[in-house]
Amino acid sequence: MPAAAASHTTPNHTAARLRDVVKRYGQPGRNEVFALAGVSLDIPQGEFTAVMGPSGSGKSTLMHCMAGLDTPTSGLVQLGNRDITQLGDKDLTELRRREIGFIFQAFNLIPTLTAKENIELPFALDGRKPSAEEQQWIGQLAQVLGLTERLGHRPNELSGGQQQRVAIARALATRPRIVIADEPTGNLDSRSGAEVLRLLRNAASQTGQTIVMVTHDPYAASIADRVVFLADGKISRQERGLTPQQISEIMLHDSDVQPGTAVQGGAR
Numbered sequence: 001m002p003a004a005a006a007s008h009t010t011p012n013h014t015a016a017r018l019r020d021v022v023k024r025y026g027q028p029g030r031n032e033v034f035a036l037a038g039v040s041l042d043i044p045q046g047e048f049t050a051v052m053g054p055s056g057s058g059k060s061t062l063m064h065c066m067a068g069l070d071t072p073t074s075g076l077v078q079l080g081n082r083d084i085t086q087l088g089d090k091d092l093t094e095l096r097r098r099e100i101g102f103i104f105q106a107f108n109l110i111p112t113l114t115a116k117e118n119i120e121l122p123f124a125l126d127g128r129k130p131s132a133e134e135q136q137w138i139g140q141l142a143q144v145l146g147l148t149e150r151l152g153h154r155p156n157e158l159s160g161g162q163q164q165r166v167a168i169a170r171a172l173a174t175r176p177r178i179v180i181a182d183e184p185t186g187n188l189d190s191r192s193g194a195e196v197l198r199l200l201r202n203a204a205s206q207t208g209q210t211i212v213m214v215t216h217d218p219y220a221a222s223i224a225d226r227v228v229f230l231a232d233g234k235i236s237r238q239e240r241g242l243t244p245q246q247i248s249e250i251m252l253h254d255s256d257v258q259p260g261t262a263v264q265g266g267a268r
């Protein structure tokens, strides 16, 4: 990964901060579901965090709240120093475009655009072209991601692994404050998946890119700096330096203890 400093990588700073975040669906006392039942979490700049938990434990809701795609029922969500729960739709759209990079399981590339045009999409959506310095960065990313020879190709002319690498380049192109990756290896064979994980690991280690990744895969989670476990809309534990084996054991234990559905009827 190129060694150019990312723009938001001051050490010891927090990229995202959540305090007592509650997300309730349905009506109190009737059909209410607490997808998040009071989550407090700091995401330090430059750290690679994995989020795990049983189905229905609130992982997607947590990511959506962190990315301003969803508004919490109560609590604070800060990106940098800004409380994003107070922003209107226009500001949120701009914030997502400028400060957050997204990587999805389904790649989400635009089929009619070339790889290069897909990578530069965040700039186009912002109504501008990349500056000379940004062009240089994109060129470095393409090189490191092994895409230089593929930039003129459309997604259907690329393998799944190559498409995901284009999505990674797009997510990193603007040097966002935070990259949110939702099961980024879910659609890849194990070799392409391992390659994608290595690239994300390098983005964090070598350029200080902050990454939060939801995964069900203990091996994928083990390459992160920290694993945050969710159960019933709450953080059940946070650990560093876990092996895939240890992560599997924790997941097994959590799915035994937890029914795998969110808390019904009230935040505990």
Ligand SMILES: Nc1ncnc2c1ncn2[C@@H]1O[C@H](COP(=O)(O)OP(=O)(O)OP(=O)(O)O)[C@@H](O)[C@H]1O
Pocket (backbone or CB within 6 Å): 025, 026, 033, 034, 035, 053, 054, 055, 056, 057, 058, 059, 060, 061, 062, 261, 262
């Ligand atoms: N729009 C909604 N309306 C009602 N309940 C919802 C809504 N979205 C999510 N939920 C509920 O909130 C809880 C958490 O959902 P969430 O999608 O965040 O879980 P998850 O951990 O991402 O699950 P998975 O691993 O299956 O994707 C679940 O019980 C879910 O049914």
